Amino acid sequence: MPVTRDVPVRCRCGHLRGVAREVGPATANHGYCYCHDCRAYLHWLEREDLHDARGGTAIIQVARARFEVTEGTDQLQCVRLSPKGLHRWYARCCRTPIANTVPALPFVGIARGAFELPGAEDTATFGPRLSAWAGAALGGPPPGAGLTARGLVHVTRLLATWALLGHGHPTPLFDRENRPTVTPVVLSREERQRLREHPRA
Template identity: 35%
Template sequence: MRAGMMVEGFKLGCQCGQVTGRIAAHPHWQGNRLTCYCQDCRAYLHHLAQTDSLNDFGGTDIYQVPPAHVSILTGHDQLACLQLTRGGVYRWYTQCCHTPVGNCFSPFWPMVGIIHSFVREPLETLVGPTSGSVYCRGALGRLPDELKGARSQKVMVLRLITKLLAWKLCGKNSPSVFFVNGAPLAPPQQLYSCSADKG
């Protein structure tokens, strides 16, 4: 899918169907699909007993978009979050069936990393192949080149920084379904560890 093309809006939903949502239609460049192999993404999914959301090498398929593109249609009261480190990433999930929803840095940073298991259709079909991978050294075993994606980690980080700045300038950090008046919609369960939070 080329950068100038539009991504059609698509449905979000948890495994039991109580929580539903949608990502609005947007230009392809405003989204960013990647695979994260960090320890904290794995710890989050292990805590939720959702390891089926990991690939064979312990990676999580994530689609990053600005918060303004994400809406929750039903089940707001089922949204919950946790933090693995003090002041770290807010990792959202559904209380009803422990479906992982997505990751947010804070209400001031305009990015939500939607976990693929909260998307009702395969990301490959909706937005095309992954752009690249991050924290590849954390993969469980030797990671095949074909799974890494076309872009290096350095390029992926620069790409995200560029998108964050663009989204911030465009005011895409709000509205956010995950924060109300600068505070998280639900108080985070704090599972502090000595590991460095990633995202």
């Protein structure tokens, strides 16, 4: 049987706490996203400390129903960088990014920085690292970036499994009709543009 574990989640100040259940290489996608919007989001949060030297952020995708908030649900806020953008959830107490979602899809991308887990355990816990939008990385794509055929099969199989098994619910983020439980703030086109013009966006 593949090894899985429950990994605690918390914001920087500890008001918001949660858990991702049954996380393991076979049940998670260990992603690194280098896209401009993820960096714009961190600029908006004033949490540039959370992207790496190439502007990448680690996002761990798991089935949405396996993510729970256990304390500080009232701190959970949602922002969208545009009317069609991802629903990006963060803790307002300390502006820690927590999770990214698309309402109708049964998975959640949990910000690696929100996991209480030593960095050395990443590959053992989340599986091999996969890159997205590597072409947008600062200073060029990181070595070895790109989605391999094996990686693509892994991601596709997991997405299909979660959809098939109805793993989108229950979730603290959406009601049964996939309406967000907190009304998202939607940034204006000007605000998004300004964030994307940041020298390290």
